Each structure stands twice: as structure tokens, then as C-alpha cells.
Amino acid sequence: MxxxxxxxxxxxxxxxxxxxxxxxxxxxxxxxxxxxxxxxxxxxxxxxxxxxxxxxxxxxxxxxxxxxxxxxxxxxxxxxxxSRPHAGNADTLEPVELDSASFTLFQQLHQPFLLWWGSLEDQFFNGLLQEDLEQALDALPDAYRVTIVLVEVQGYTYEEVASLLGIPVGTVRSRLSRARSRLQKMLWVQAREAGVVLGGKEGGAQE
Amino acid sequence: MNPRALSCEEVIERLFDYLDRELDSQEAADIEWHLQRCRDCFTRAEFERRLRARVAATGTAKAPPRLHRRISALLDGFDESDTATDS
The missing domain is CATH 1.10.1740.10 (RNA polymerase sigma factor, region 2, helix turn helix motif)
Known part of the structure; x- marks a missing residue:
């Protein structure tokens, strides 16, 4: 210019x-x-x-x-x-890949037979506060959080994220999928603790 | 472009690629064709789309007045020291 x-x-x-x-x-x-x-x-x-x-x-x-x-x-x-040897921040670049099991919030909330009561999905979204979501995102390990922010907030493609972070595209995909799974699990726990969703498939009256 | 019939499993497996706009136009059209006809997959896709939109919205936060002030001051400093950068 x-x-x-x-x-x-x-x-x-x-x-x-x-x-x-x-x-x-x-x-x-x-x-x-x-x-x-x-x-x-x-x-x-x-x-x-x-x-x-x-x-x-x-x-x-x-x-x-x-x-x-x-x-x-x-x-x-x-x-x-x-790269600081005694960095105060204990978050690691590569999170321990233990949580490979995929959790989906949708499966917890979606109860097709209860649709006439109003769906749990709607209850969930109506009760989901911006601050709850921010807290859940902040609680993700660094590498997961950064990946999901680059993709979902900033709209970068997987290729672009790979190039920005200097990692293979496959790693971007796996981080993203783990980030989503963890995030959804945290949101589910939060929603149940806050009483935003009652019941659901994992607990309450159905067990 | 004729859509290719996909199973629900194939659609769910590629759902995030679709929402993240990682698919080419043929693949995206295949997913859309299925979503228009399958209520279960459509409901799932809408759920993930809504959640994704809420995550995207966390990328906006009121910048504090002191940040505005700090940036103005930094630009003032540049103006004084370095006005000929682009000439």
C-alpha cells in the first residue's frame, strides 16, 4: 500500500x-x-x-x-x-494420547422417542452459556485448543493449520477429533452439573 | 453431477470434514444429498453445526479500552520515528 x-x-x-x-x-x-x-x-x-x-x-x-x-x-x-526449560505452563505440546475413545454429546442428548417433550438438544443449547463454552475450551490441552481454535474460530483449512504449526495434516485431524471429543465431554458434564439437561442416556432415571 | 448414495456411517464419518469445508464439491454434494433425505443424519449435522457456530462465536470479545489506548500510543511512536517507511 x-x-x-x-x-x-x-x-x-x-x-x-x-x-x-x-x-x-x-x-x-x-x-x-x-x-x-x-x-x-x-x-x-x-x-x-x-x-x-x-x-x-x-x-x-x-x-x-x-x-x-x-x-x-x-x-x-x-x-x-x-522451549523454556522450566516453563511455568505445564501444558505439553503433544498431549498424552489416552483419550482416543470418541465421545459425542449428540449421542448423549439425542433421544428420538422423547421428541414430543422438546428435545434435550434444544435444552442443551438454550442452557449453554458463553462462559461455560470458554471455560471448556480453555481447559483443553494447548495443542488441542490451538487446533480447534484455528479451525473452528479462525476458519483455517487443515492444510493451513498443518503448515502454521509445522505438523502433518494427519496430526491436525487427530488433534481436532480428540479436541472435539474432549470438549463435548466437558460440556456434557457441565450441563449435567448445572442441571441444564436432566436425565440423558448416561444416568438418572434410566439406570 | 450425479450424487453418489452414501450410507449413514459414511456420512457421519465425513461430517466434520464437510462442516469444516474440507471436501471437494462432489463429495460435499453427496453429503448434502444424503442429509436432505435422512432425518437422523440431518439432526446430527444440525447439532454439530450449532455447536460449531457457538465455538466460532467465542472468537469475539470486547477489546479492553487500555488495549485501544496502547495501540494508539504505539502507532504514535511509530509516526514520530518512522514516517517515511513507504515513500
């Missing part, structure tokens, strides 16, 4: 940045889990974008370009922290 003067460059940048701020911050928060870290990642990404604005040739691509910088900023920081 080329501009007549510094003021028009600044104005152009801020006008495009403003509507993206909540998504940049929200995405960074899901990736990092911590507000202070998320702010650091967003600030660093924005400054990188600002200083590299001359390399953006198509202004239509500003949004994708900026989110890509954000993602790469997070990933480099994540790698750097993990």
Missing part, C-alpha cells in the same frame, strides 16, 4: 483496524487463554502489520493478512515459551 502522507496512512490503517479489534482480541484470548497475553499478542500483531503495510498489495486482503500476522505472532510466542 502507498499513501500520500503519514496522516492518510494512519487514517487508512485505523479505519480498517477498528471494526476488527474485538475479533482480534477474542481470537487472541481463545489462543492464549489469558487477557494480558491476548493484549500483548494483539498489540504486537498490529504493530507488525503497521510496519509491514507496504507489503500488503491488495487492500481487500487486509483482514485475512492481519489475522494471519496475529496467528503467527501467537505461534512464535507459544513456541518460545514451550
Amino acid at each position: 502507498r499513501f500520500d502522507d503519514a496522516a492518510s496512512r494512519r487514517e487508512w490503517f485505523e479505519r480498517r483496524l477498528a471494526p476488527l479489534m474485538d475479533r482480534l482480541y477474542g481470537t487472541a484470548l481463545r489462543l492464549t487463554r489469558h487477557p494480558a497475553d491476548a493484549e500483548d499478542v494483539v498489540a504486537e500483531a498490529v504493530i507488525k502489520a503497521w510496519s509491514q503495510l507496504g507489503r500488503l498489495h491488495d487492500p481487500e486482503r487486509f483482514e485475512g493478512w492481519l489475522f494471519h500476522i496475529l496467528t503467527n505472532t501467537f505461534i512464535s510466542e507459544w513456541r518460545r515459551r514451550r
Whole structure:
């Protein structure tokens, strides 16, 4: 991008940045889990974008370009922290692959014979709070959480995630499937503890 | 493009690939053809689609005022030190 003067460059940048701020911050928060870290990642990404604005040739691509910088900023920081010998964060890059059994929330909730009472699926979604979902995502091991955020929140393809994280596509697939299974299991436990869904196939009156 | 008839197992196995838009147009059309005709698979697909949309929505959070302020200050600093970057 080329501009007549510094003021028009600044104005152009801020006008495009403003509507993206909540998504940049929200995405960074899901990736990092911590507000202070998320702010650091967003600030660093924005400054990188600002200083590299001359390399953006198509202004239509500003949004994708900026989110890509954000993602790469997070990933480099994540790698750097993990490589510290005594990192405070005990999350491992490769989670112990114990939970290969696939859990599906749908199978717990779906009871075709009870449809005339209103479905448990609807009960579940009506009772699902944003904060419950955020808490469940945050509780996933790092490698699972990052993969599911890159795919479901950011919309990257499996190939793109593989390239961003430097792992094979098959690993992306298996992490994603384990992440989903774990996430759904946590949401199921949360929903039952909160009394959002009563009964269900695993317990209560049916046993 | 004639859709290929898939079994429910095949559809469920590929459901997330479909929702993640990882399938080519023929494969996606095969899944859609099945979903339009199979109530069980359609219900399952709708459930996963809704949950996926809720996860996607967690990617938006109100950026705190201090972050806006910090970014403005950083850009001010750049303006002063480095106004000729693109000229």
C-alpha cells in the first residue's frame, strides 16, 4: 500500500483496524487463554502489520493478512515459551494420547422417542452459556485448543493449520477429533452439573 | 453431477470434514444429498453445526479500552520515528 502522507496512512490503517479489534482480541484470548497475553499478542500483531503495510498489495486482503500476522505472532510466542526449560505452563505440546475413545454429546442428548417433550438438544443449547463454552475450551490441552481454535474460530483449512504449526495434516485431524471429543465431554458434564439437561442416556432415571 | 448414495456411517464419518469445508464439491454434494433425505443424519449435522457456530462465536470479545489506548500510543511512536517507511 502507498499513501500520500503519514496522516492518510494512519487514517487508512485505523479505519480498517477498528471494526476488527474485538475479533482480534477474542481470537487472541481463545489462543492464549489469558487477557494480558491476548493484549500483548494483539498489540504486537498490529504493530507488525503497521510496519509491514507496504507489503500488503491488495487492500481487500487486509483482514485475512492481519489475522494471519496475529496467528503467527501467537505461534512464535507459544513456541518460545514451550522451549523454556522450566516453563511455568505445564501444558505439553503433544498431549498424552489416552483419550482416543470418541465421545459425542449428540449421542448423549439425542433421544428420538422423547421428541414430543422438546428435545434435550434444544435444552442443551438454550442452557449453554458463553462462559461455560470458554471455560471448556480453555481447559483443553494447548495443542488441542490451538487446533480447534484455528479451525473452528479462525476458519483455517487443515492444510493451513498443518503448515502454521509445522505438523502433518494427519496430526491436525487427530488433534481436532480428540479436541472435539474432549470438549463435548466437558460440556456434557457441565450441563449435567448445572442441571441444564436432566436425565440423558448416561444416568438418572434410566439406570 | 450425479450424487453418489452414501450410507449413514459414511456420512457421519465425513461430517466434520464437510462442516469444516474440507471436501471437494462432489463429495460435499453427496453429503448434502444424503442429509436432505435422512432425518437422523440431518439432526446430527444440525447439532454439530450449532455447536460449531457457538465455538466460532467465542472468537469475539470486547477489546479492553487500555488495549485501544496502547495501540494508539504505539502507532504514535511509530509516526514520530518512522514516517517515511513507504515513500
